[in-house]
Amino acid sequence: NAGVTQTPKFQVLKTGQSMTLQCAQDMNHNSMYWYRQDPGMGLRLIYYSASEGTTDKGEVPNGYNVSRLNKREFSLRLESAAPSQTSVYFCASRGTGKEQYFGPGTRLTVT
């Protein structure tokens, strides 16, 4: 039981490049989330998916797109990366309780 997994762990992009961050959970959870973590800012919600087939914007969605591929997988795409998107990205999932379970994170640097 791996919980929430994320790939890649580290990534360096040049401005304007695109990439997709992958997230998968094996806990049969309905809800999945993408957050970004910046120094002194805590975690901010980018997008979430309350159930398979639905996605909604969070607090900071600009510059990102998401896909809920199936119940297990929720990907985050940067179409044209900008230095302001340098951050640590966390995926999380939630079952029937209120608590969320987090992946190990992807550390992204955009130069």
Add this chain to the structure above:
Amino acid sequence: GDSVTQMEGPVTLSEEAFLTINCTYTATGYPSLFWYVQYPGEGLQLLLKATKADDKGSNKGFEATYRKETTSFHLEKGSVQVSDSAVYFCALQANSGYALNFGKGTSLLVTP
């Protein structure tokens, strides 16, 4: 809107000292409250939770009590260890919402 305010860090303590990290919240109704811990280079782990007023969450020697009258959920530990050095996040989940609202985090360093 809903929000969480927690004390600024960093907090530096000697091993075996008493720890308090303050957390207050603003929310309508009765949200669920959480403390998460993040060790260096890792993701967030759920430390403890409380889902209704006067509930006490506890885990690994840490405790926090959901105080509706003071809208607080302060984290405490009687005797910290070097291995407790981490960043601690207070968070709330509104009854009607899907996402967690996080505080900005409090960094704790415990020295031998």
